Amino acid sequence: MRPRTQTGAGAFADALRRWRRCRHFSQLELAGRAGVSARHLSFLETGRARPSRQMVLRLAGALDVPLRERNSLLLLAGFAPVFAERPLDDPDLGAARENLEFLLGAHEPFPAFVIDRRFDVVLANRSHQRMLRWALGGREPAEPVNVLRLVLDPGLLRPAICDWEVVASFLLRRLDRQLAVPESDGALGRLRQELLELPGVERVATSPPALDDGLLLVPFSYRVGGVRLSWLTTLATFGAAVDLTLSETTLELLYPADEPTREIARELAQRETAGSPPDR
Numbered sequence: 001m002r003p004r005t006q007t008g009a010g011a012f013a014d015a016l017r018r019w020r021r022c023r024h025f026s027q028l029e030l031a032g033r034a035g036v037s038a039r040h041l042s043f044l045e046t047g048r049a050r051p052s053r054q055m056v057l058r059l060a061g062a063l064d065v066p067l068r069e070r071n072s073l074l075l076l077a078g079f080a081p082v083f084a085e086r087p088l089d090d091p092d093l094g095a096a097r098e099n100l101e102f103l104l105g106a107h108e109p110f111p112a113f114v115i116d117r118r119f120d121v122v123l124a125n126r127s128h129q130r131m132l133r134w135a136l137g138g139r140e141p142a143e144p145v146n147v148l149r150l151v152l153d154p155g156l157l158r159p160a161i162c163d164w165e166v167v168a169s170f171l172l173r174r175l176d177r178q179l180a181v182p183e184s185d186g187a188l189g190r191l192r193q194e195l196l197e198l199p200g201v202e203r204v205a206t207s208p209p210a211l212d213d214g215l216l217l218v219p220f221s222y223r224v225g226g227v228r229l230s231w232l233t234t235l236a237t238f239g240a241a242v243d244l245t246l247s248e249t250t251l252e253l254l255y256p257a258d259e260p261t262r263e264i265a266r267e268l269a270q271r272e273t274a275g276s277p278p279d280r
Contacts, residue, residue: 010047011076011077012044012047012050012051012056012073012076012077013044013045013046013047015072015073015076015182015183016044016045016059016073017045018182018183019060019063019065019069019073019181019182020045020063022180022181022182023063023064025063027041027042027045030059030062030063033062034058034059034061034062035058036055036058036059041059044059050077050078051077053074053077053079056070056073056074056077056079057070057074057082059073060073065181066181066247066248067083067242067243067244067247067248068083068085068117068185068244068247068248069181069182069183070082070083071083071244072183083242083243083244083247084243084244084245085244085245086243086244086245087245088100088114088116088122088123088245088249090245093243093245093246096238096243096246097123100114100123100249100251101123103251103253104123104124104125104251105125107125107127107253108125108126108127108269109127109265109266109268109269110127110253110254110255110256110265111124111125111127111128111131111132111231111253111254111265112124112125112127112128112251112252112253112254113125113128113251113252114249114250114251114252115147115249115250115252116245116248116249116250117178117185117188117248118146118185118187118188118191119146119147119148119175119191120144120145120146120147121144121145121146121147122144122249124145126269126272127265127268127269128254130268130269130272131229131265131268132145132150132157134224134268135157135160135222135224136156136157141156146191147171148171148175148191148195149195151164151167151168151171152168152171152195152198152201153198154198154199157222160222160223160224161220161221161222162221162222162223162228163221165200165204165207165210166210167220168201168204169204169205169207169209169210170209170210170218172195172201172204172205173209175188175191175192176192176205179192217232217233217234217255218232218233218234219231219232219257220232220233220254221257227260227264228260228261229256229260229261229264229265230256230257230258230260230261231254231255231256231257231261232254232255232256232257233252233253233254233255234252234253234255235250235251235252235253236250236251236252236253237249237250237251
């Protein structure tokens with residue numbers, strides 16, 4: 001996150017205005033959504049009034065501010081953060097992790113994985129690992145596997161992806177949506193700059209989108225040794241999460257888009273069970 005040198009009513013007022021404008025709300029509309037008077041909201045936005053802790057959370061909820069940035073708003077207003085950040089293997093997240101591992105295992109023999117806010121794979125089923133090794137010619141990718149680097153780097157999965165520019169454009173727009181909010185993650189912004197330096201990525205990032213962002217199932221294909229595998233991928237998030245880590249966790253499931261892909265996935269799983277190396 002960006003460094004902050006100011007706290008109090010003025011710092012909170014600046015951040016509140018940025019979030020309201022980001023959401024394209026008028027003061028009157030935000031006041032109605034939050035259940036406060038327009039006069040009091042005006043005082044909060046000019047720094048004439050200091051918000052209570054509950055008011056900060058109420059306004060953040062009305063603005064649909066992500067939990068990480070709600071912590072930031074609390075800090076700016078002079079309060080301690082309330083949403084804890086923990087690794088996914090923290091004992092307190094044991095039940096959530098078990099549920100994710102169950103979903104990953106139930107999706108076999110098709111790929112499924114979990115990514116964090118920086119697009120790093122933090123959990124994956126065996127099929128995802130199997131397919132990735134196969135597509136990379138038996139190579140093990142560097143840990144942690146980052147989905148953006150995997151797709152955009154010419155030295156990784158990119159050469160095998162059919163309609164690469166379409167897939168790259170869709171991913172870059174996902175990234176830009178995360179960055180298009182006030183106080184967005186500085187590390188994620190630096191990752192974007194790094195990716196834009198890869199061949200062809202900046203051109204794709206500035207081209208009109210080829211896919212509708214609202215698609216429930218996104219087509220994705222790659223070719224390995226003359227064999228084309230076609231998938232439909234969908235995303236699931238913890239929409240009602242009150243834990244910061246879970247709120248930034250995304251489950252991605254790949255479904256075979258045709259029968260040949262379905263059969264290859266099953267064959268690779270059988271070969272692994274039998275201890276045979278996969279053909280390419």
